[in-house]
Amino acid sequence: MFKRILLPTDGSELSLKAIRLGVDLAKTCGASVIALHAIPPVQTIAYMAEIMASVEFDYAKEAAHFAERYLEEARAIAEQAGVPFERVLLFGHQPHQAIMQTATERECDLIVMAAHGWQGLARLLMGSETHKVILKSPVPVLVCH
Template sequence: MFKRILLPTDGSELSMKAVRLGVDLAKSCGASVLAIHVVPPAQTIAYVAEMIASLEFDYAKEATRHAERYLDVVRTIADKAGVPFERRLVFGSQPYQAILETAAEAKCDLIAMASHGWEGVARLLMGSETHKVILKSEIPILVCR
């Protein structure tokens, strides 16, 4: 049925629920999984160029550390299920676009993702990445609530 399932994660509880569902499906189909975490750029307003560069470096370093932790959790879930696993950490201003590009490049035939990620102001600023993926995807999307 499916051969390669893309698992976008933002580290939220709901995205981890979608990861577990995707891994279970992969196991039942004999598929592999590819976990992806997209780090959006730091949105800073500052007056001094050196300050901006320092803030961006610190943000990228911290965001990478968090992303690696999220992807390690997915690896653990996949390993326990005996499902082949790969990971990607992508920096991009449009997470939905990075998800779709990764799915195409990696020849994924399903994307399993949460219906929404983080709540509150972050969601208002970013919009619904899942909704954008659904609207633009050429492959099936399994949405977990």
């Protein structure tokens, strides 16, 4: 049924729940999984460019540290289930764009993701990445609540 399942992660508990569901589904179908974490660009304002240069470096370093942890958690879940695993880490991409790009490039036939990661004001300001993926995905999307 499915051969390659994409598992985007933002490190949230709900995201880990979606990874577990995707890995279980992959095991049942004999599929492989690809865990993805996208690090969005630092939002800068033109007149603050000089100040933001040092902030951007620190941001990238810390974001990469967290991303490695999130992808390692996904790898451990897949390994424990005996499911073939790949990982993708993309810098400078909006998450929904990275998800759709990876699904296309890696020929995924399903995306399993959390209903939302951010809460409150952050979600209001940034929008729902899941909603954007649902609207534009080239493949079916299974949303985990």
